[in-house]
Each structure stands twice: as structure tokens, then as C-alpha cells.
Amino acid sequence: MTRRLVLVLALLSVWTGRAAEPNRHLLLVLDGLRPDYVTPEVMPYLHALGRKGVVFMNHHAVYPTVTRVNSSSISTGAYPERHGILGNAVFFPRVQAGRFLDTGERGDLEKIQNDQDGVLLTAATLGEVLQASGRRMLAVGAGTTGSAFLLNHRVSGGAVLHTDFALPEALHARMLAARRPRRRIPTIREIAGRLTHFSRSASRPLILL
DSSP states (O other): OHHHHHHHHHHGGGOOOSOOOTTOEEOOOOTTOOGGGOSTTTOHHHHHHHHTSOOOTTOOOOSSOOHHHHHHHHHHSOOHHHHOOOOSEEOOTTTOTTSOEETTOHHHHHHHHHHTTTOSOSSOOHHHHHHHTTOOEEEEOSSOHHHHHHHSTTOTTSEEEOSSOEESTHHHHHHHHHOOOOSSOOOHHHHHHHHHHHTTSTTOOSEEO
């Protein structure tokens, strides 16, 4: 996952643009990271980044406590019974009668979406809410393609970036063309700076997730 994150961050330089408007937001979600690890001694840069913003100390996972269920809750603000993703593996016999579908795979999620007449999540996403107000959201994922897709699956005027794909699709070719080899893993300070710079992109998102 660290290598994927580095690659995504290396590709963020594809979109550069005008200075960001005030009140743009970066929402950083680190899957599986225990909050007591984020200390000045163990993770000084991440800790310092948190002190400059807002850290949600009383948040908790929804049940079942698996990644794609919680990705969907992050993108919709709804419990699984409302957004419809109930596990990392789900069964849709009309799509695949002989096996479960992996919600970590964007391809499997798109098969479900096609089977359900274009509906994947049964609750409105943050991207859709922002689009209705003339705003945009950029979702950047360093884990599975499914997790990234669930953060903004309708794109809603913004974009989704992952090492394996991008939406709109034309963006992926631009990402790969701009990729440059890195000799080392960037520090948290460099990562935070790159993300902040990228939020001033051509998509001009209100929220970078």
C-alpha cells in the first residue's frame, strides 16, 4: 500500500492550476491506523499535520467493520443499511452465480452497478451533494480500486485518482505520461504539501478526500 500511495502522490503533479479559493478541505483517512500511534515521537509529521487541522477523536467504524463498508459510509454519511454495501464480499446471483463478488475490485462494483440499473450506492454521496451545489470533490485512493471507486463512483463533476485508473478515464493517460521515477519514499511533510498543492488543480475541488 505504501508503494501505491507513493505512486499516486507522484502523479498528483499532473493537474496544476490557479491558487485555491479559501475554505477548501482535505479529509485524510488512514485505514487501520491506531490513533495512539500518531504521537510526536512516533509520527511527528502526521501529528503536526493533525494539529493544524481537526482530528476526529470520537469517531468509530460502522458494523461490519470492514474496509469497503466503511468507505461507503465515509462517502455517504450513512449506515450500511442505507447505502447498501454490506461486506467486502457480496453475492449477486444474476451477476455471478458461482462466486461472491469482491467489492475491492472496481470491475466487480461496475458489474453490480450495471445489474442494478445504474445504482451502486443507495444513499447520496458527498460528491453528489456537492455537485448539486455547484461544487466538486476529488477522491484519491492508495488501496484497492474498489475503495477508491466507492468514494466518488459517479464522479459528480470531480475526479477519482488511483494508481490503476482515473475518472474521467482520459485523466489516467495524463497521469502515466507525467509519472517520474522517485529515488525515495516521500516524508509526511512532502505528502501533505503535494496534496495541498494538488487541491489547486484544474478540477478546483471543494473537498480532497
